[in-house]
Amino acid sequence: MSAPGSPRKMDEADPRRARVLGLAILPLLLGLLFFAASLTPSLIPRPWLLQGVLAGLVTAIGYAIGQFLNTVWRALELPTLSMPAVRKLSLFLAIPVIGLLVWTLLHAAEWQNSIRLRFEMEPLEAFSTYGIIGVATATFLVSVALGWAAQFLFDRIRRALYRIMPMRTANVLGLALAILIGFVITRDAVIRSGFDLADKSYATAQNLFADAPPAPQDTRFPGSPGSHVDWGAMGQPGRNFVVDGPDAAAISAFTGRAAMNPIRVYVGRAQSESPQVRAELALQELIRLGAFDRKVLIVASPTGTGWLDPGGHEPMEFMHDGDVATVAVQYSYLQSPLALIFETQSGLEQATATMQAIYRHWTTLPPDARPRFYMHGISLGAWSSMYSFNVFSILNDPIDGALWTGPPFPSRLWNQAVVARNPGSPYVLPEVGSGRLVRFASQYGGLERTSGPWGRLRVVYLQHASDAIVFYEPTSVWRAPEWMKEPRAPDVSPAIRFIPVVTQLQLALDMALALGVPGGYGHNYIAEDYIDPWVAVTDPEGWTDDDSTRLKAWCAQEWGQGCRRE
Structure with a gap:
């Protein structure tokens, strides 16, 4: 049997959080709030497919934030709620969250049209709510799977560190190392290699002259x-x-x-x-x-x-x-x-x-x-x-x-x-x-x-x-951009509102579009x-x-x- 306060004992004594389909309910509700927020308009109109991807990503981020707060709470060994209390709190919060989600889904097409009309585009005739939900669900599940992989990496690192340092120090250092490893792998091994390949491919494409016109003979060129x-x-x-x-x-x-x-x-x-x-x-x-x-x-x-x-x-x-x-x-x-x-x-x-x-x-x-x-x-x-x-x-x-x-x-x-x-x-x-x-x-x-x-x-x-390439704001994770504090320009929807974290991802997608x-x-x-x-x-x-x-x-x-x- 493990001694009280040992790493294994802490894991075994983890509070029985309420779950649905293997997902913690309270973090999931936070993710659904992010889902609803993602449906609000930003600078560029979004088709339903991309809206679904965005919604799935922000739902996963909301869920991850909830899980992270849970982890920090447990790592600090703070008091936890009993299972009945967690269930009551989950039900109490679920009703307004789901109500808000339904309301935003009903208004999503109207919000997108508020941008399209300012861009002199035809209003949407069909904005597939079911399509958004389906794509968002698939995106969310893929993101959660990646999150589980990151959690596995974190657990392996922190448990190895328990042997040489105090538990709380190991948790903090383990999290930092897991983030660093993920960043290096993602940016340097995957993304960088991919774009190096894209760069070389584009260079090759520009140097294929079979269909290029012959060089001009007029010396002014x-x-x-x-x-x-x-x-x-x-x-x-x-x-x-x-x-x-x-x-x-x-x-x-x-x-x-x-x-x-x-x-x-x-x-x-x-x-x-x-x-x-x-x-x-x-x-x-x-x-x-x-x-x-x-x-x-x-x-x-x-x-x-x-x-x-x-x-x-x-x-x-x-x-x-x-x-x-x-x-x-x-x-x-x-x-x-x-x-x-x-x-x-x-x-x-x-x-x-x-x-x-x-x-x-x-x-x-x-x-x-x-x-x-x-x-x-x-x-x-x-x-x-x-x-x-x-x-x-x-x-x-x-x-x-x-x-x-x-x-x-x-x-x-x-x-x-x-x-x-x-x-x-x-x-x-x-x-x-x-x-x-x-x-x-x-x-x-x-x-x-x-x-x-x-x-x-x-x-x-x-x-x-x-x-958005001009007016993207990196600090919009936590702070409204300056232009959101002013009357909207003629080509910007008056329905835009600042939402922490979500606005950041909306503007990032706006840059791509x-x-x-x-x-x-x-x-x-x-x-x-x-x-x-x-x-x-x-x-x-x-x-x-x-x-x-x-x-x-x-x-x-x-x-x-x-x-x-x-």
């Missing part, structure tokens, strides 16, 4: 004879960028004025392993094409896949009669959310190398004979572009401005601008000082709020209030969104409000509302 850039190494995103833009004839047909062929330079990730070498090749190609004789020079940072938003570049070329040179260098093959997690440093290093190489050359040119210098990026490209914006290195000879679109939430420069907003200024569309340096815009405008003059350097942030929405919402920025910000940043000569209106109409007709943004 990168990859043509005499170019410093390898046409094959560009990959599809680069090839599309350099050849698909408007030419002088198309621009003249719209403006009625003489125009030039825009210059577009792109260096692919496969060109070299070194970001510095890729940056120098981009510079040499700009020099070869006469880019520094143009009126406007744009250093653009692509998204993770190397993609550049055509809607963010073509309007600029129309505004300035094609007298524009744009350069971009690829650093990854992964989608931006994956590159943000697993290839963060690659993007930052490449953006910095590109910016430094081109800026150094630009500063050697006479100020009255060099192009105006602008920076641009969307999504992860905006983040890396901001990172390369070193105010100390450009202070004596500043560039002219920047337009950063859909900046991801970790962006330091964006966060600094938002924190510096004027009192009473909306978090999703701030006003900063007198607006001489930084202004914010959305699909609904915003630039018109500041009537004063610009300073020497002009920076505009373009962002949608419904863009942020591109799968109509243009002009979420993370899907359209050409019309860019026009007013580009006008504000670059101040095209002779450009009028009527010109902007006409260009917006042309863009809407040319691309519609469904232009792919990644």
Whole structure:
């Protein structure tokens, strides 16, 4: 027989908690509360299948929290309820919990429609309650099985530690070691390996040229004879960028004025392993094409896949009669959310190398004979572009401005601008000082709020209030994001409410879904969104409000509302 207080005695004396189908009832009720909360709306509409997955995950998390509290209670050897008391408490709590769950299921479709209508989407004709319950149950059971595996690991570790240290210390250290082992296995062995494979697969796909067009023979294109850039190494995103833009004839047909062929330079990730070498090749190609004789020079940072938003570049070329040179260098093959997690440093290093190489050359040119210098990026490209914006290195000879679109939430420069907003200024569309340096815009405008003059350097942030990649908040596990404390923007459902833990997972799913929405919402920025910000940043000569209106109409007709943004 084990001595009182021994590890085995503690396990055998574990209180007989009420259970159903092997699951502890009180933690399960907490999980069902999380299930009900997950049905409430967030930034992006969710189809029933994904809603079911989300509901299953948050139910499992709620259950795990309940089990964890149970474990802590027992580990501290605090008093426990008798079995009859546990049963009475379970019944007392089950009635309101189930009632709340039924009520939220009945309102789930209405809440999703409150988002869809703001996104100009058709209301849901069918929102499968049974489908949600089925998928959620399956997801929950898989999660519980993983939880049992984690519990088994924890038990093995803590019982081994009992031999060399006091019980409570062993419990705490065992839990910490189990979490650490799970993190290392999940991130480094499974996730990292998977994304390394995905990265290599995508690289291979970009280098399959059987169906790729032949290299251009016109020497004004990168990859043509005499170019410093390898046409094959560009990959599809680069090839599309350099050849698909408007030419002088198309621009003249719209403006009625003489125009030039825009210059577009792109260096692919496969060109070299070194970001510095890729940056120098981009510079040499700009020099070869006469880019520094143009009126406007744009250093653009692509998204993770190397993609550049055509809607963010073509309007600029129309505004300035094609007298524009744009350069971009690829650093990854992964989608931006994956590159943000697993290839963060690659993007930052490449953006910095590109910016430094081109800026150094630009500063050697006479100020009255060099192009105006602008920076641009969307999504992860905006983040890396901001990172390369070193105010100390450009202070004596500043560039002219920047337009950063859909900046991801970790962006330091964006966060600094938002924190510096004027009192009473909306978090999703701030006003900063007198607006001489930084202004914010959305699909609904915003630039018109500041009537004063610009300073020497002009920076505009373009962002949608419904863009979770911008407005995800890591602390939403326990604290409401700032934008939830304010009146909702026009593209955000007024029914959104903060719920600890659940809001965090909802916003995480919103990030994954942020591109799968109509243009002009979420993370899907359209050409019309860019026009007013580009006008504000670059101040095209002779450009009028009527010109902007006409260009917006042309863009809407040319691309519609469904232009792919990644």
